[in-house]
Amino acid sequence: MNLSGKTVYVTGAASGIGEAVARRCHAEGARLALVDRDAERLAALAQSLSGDAKHVMTRVVDISDETAVAASVDAFAEQHGRLDIAINCAGILGPTGPLHATDTAAYRALMAVNLDGMFHCLKHQLRHMHAREQGSIVNIASAAGLVGFPSAAAYTAAKHAVVGLTRTCAIDYAEQGIRVNAIAPGGIDTPLIRATTCATPEGQQMIESMHPMKRLGTPQEIANAAVFLASDEASFVTGSVMAVDGGWTSW
C-alpha cells in the first residue's frame, strides 16, 4: 500500500478523520494537497509533518465554494502534472432534532457542505483524472449513508446522497480507469463527535451501545480503509461502500 510519489488531495485534512488520512498518506510517501477551511489547524498540521515542504501543499478552502475548490485542485495538479488520488473527508453534522423543528437555513447550510461540497470536489477531481484516464477517489460518507440515524434527517439525507454520487461516478468512469469508492464510518472518536453526540457521558454511552463492538472507532481505523481503497491494492474495487462501523449496520 505504498503511496510513494502519488499525488493525493485530501479535504477536511485539519482534523479528525481527514487529519489521520493526511498523516497516513504522508507516512506512505505521498505528495499531498491538504485542504480545509480551518487555516490555523491546517498550518499546525503542515508544520508537524516532517520532510520536503514541496511534498505538502496546503489550501484554505471552503468546499461549498466551487471556484475555490476548482482553483485548489488545478493548482495541485499543475504543480505535479497530475492528480492520482482524492480522499474527500470534509463534513459537518448540522442540525439535529425532529425534522418538523429543523431550521431550514441550517438544513441548507449542511447541504452546502456535505452534498454540494462533495459534488464540487468530485467534479473538479474527475475533470483532471478524466483527462489522464486514471485515478482513484474515496468519499467519506457515514453509516448514516446506509441506514437511518435518529434525529439527524438532514445529515442522513446528505450522506445517502454521497453514496449515490459515489456509485454513479463509479459506473460512469469505470471504463476510463477511475475508481470511486466510499467509506461508511460508524461513530469515530474525533472533535466532531466529541463536540456533539459525545458531549455528555449519556450521549457517549448511547452512541457506543449502537455498535455491536460497543466502542467508537478511531480516525486511524478509517484512514487504514481509505488508504486501502485509494491504493492499487484495491484495483478491482469500485462503487463499493465499505462499512467501517464496528458492526453498526449489521444489526
Ligand SMILES: NC(=O)c1ccc[n+]([C@@H]2O[C@H](COP(=O)([O-])OP(=O)(O)OC[C@H]3O[C@@H](n4cnc5c(N)ncnc54)[C@H](O)[C@@H]3O)[C@@H](O)[C@H]2O)c1
Ligand atoms: N466522527 C464520526 O463519528 C463520523 C462518522 C461518520 C462519518 N463521519 C464523517 O467523516 C468526515 C470527517 O469528520 P470528522 O469526524 O473527522 O470531523 P472533524 O470535525 O474532526 O473534521 C472535519 C474537518 O472538515 C473541515 N470542514 C468542515 N466543513 C468544511 C468546509 N465547508 N470546507 C472545508 N473544510 C471543512 C473542518 O474544518 C474539519 O477540519 C465528515 O464527512 C463526517 O460526516 C464522521
